[in-house]
Amino acid sequence: MSQSTRQDPVPASRMLRAAAFSVHIFTALGAGIALLALLEAVREHWAAMFAWLGLALVIDALDGPIARRLNVEAVQPDWSGEVLDLVVDFVTYVFVPAYAIAASGLLLPVAAPLLGVGIVISSALYFADRRMKTADNHFRGFPALWNAAAFYLFLLHLSPLLSTLGIAALIVLTFVPFNVLHPVRVKRLRGLNLTLIAVWAALAILTIAKDFNVGTPVTAALCAIALYVICGDAVIRRLRLEN
DSSP, X not given: OXXXXXXXXXXXXXXXXXXXXXXXXXXXXXXXXXXXXXXXXXXXXXXXXXXXHHHHHHHHHHHHHHHHHTTHHHXXXXXXXXXXXXXXXXXXXXXXXXXXXXXXXXXXXXXHHHHHHXXXXXXXXXXXXXXXXXXXXXXXXXXXXXXHHHHHHHHHOOOHHHHHHHHHHHHHHTTSOOEEOOTTTOOTTHHHHHHHHHHHHXXXXXXXXXXXXOOHHHHHHHHHHHHHHHHHHHHHHHHHHHO
């Protein structure tokens, strides 16, 4: 295994070093929130679980910009924010949602534990894949967003057979080289992408607040945005080729 390189420390005041380290604490807070989400999942308080996972998403969205602003990598070079972020992402995006999917009762009973194992194994491999991002910041393959997959599993509440096939398909798609939109980092149509994500977040909060008892318009809008994120790049590329 190759030895990782790190930046030489940048001379900084004690206050600046403390501020930089506090960003790592903020990131690690996501792991604690993941435990709270798991405790709610064990009690089958699914809406509460998703509320905690939503808070973890907010932390994940904020810690990177704050770290770059404070130059954390240079000020605290002995602590790897990248490794910490991957650890927290795995428990919030994969492990807790995998438990919820397997324990939800929405899958075929014989397949549920096998698919749960498949989710964590395929996602661990995906996190280690250096090709997980394309040059233009799309995800390559289904990007292990199992918190989102679990959300739609509870939202749509399909038959156990269809839900089982859907989860199995997503595991396979983890290794299929197609582009999935990163709504924040992809520059093309960034304004539209950010607007859609804001709409999605508002509708998701409403859905969780109502314990998934929302009408067809909200469900349809959430599904349409998901299809755009997954298939939008392929549609745009095809339209460009035809023109």
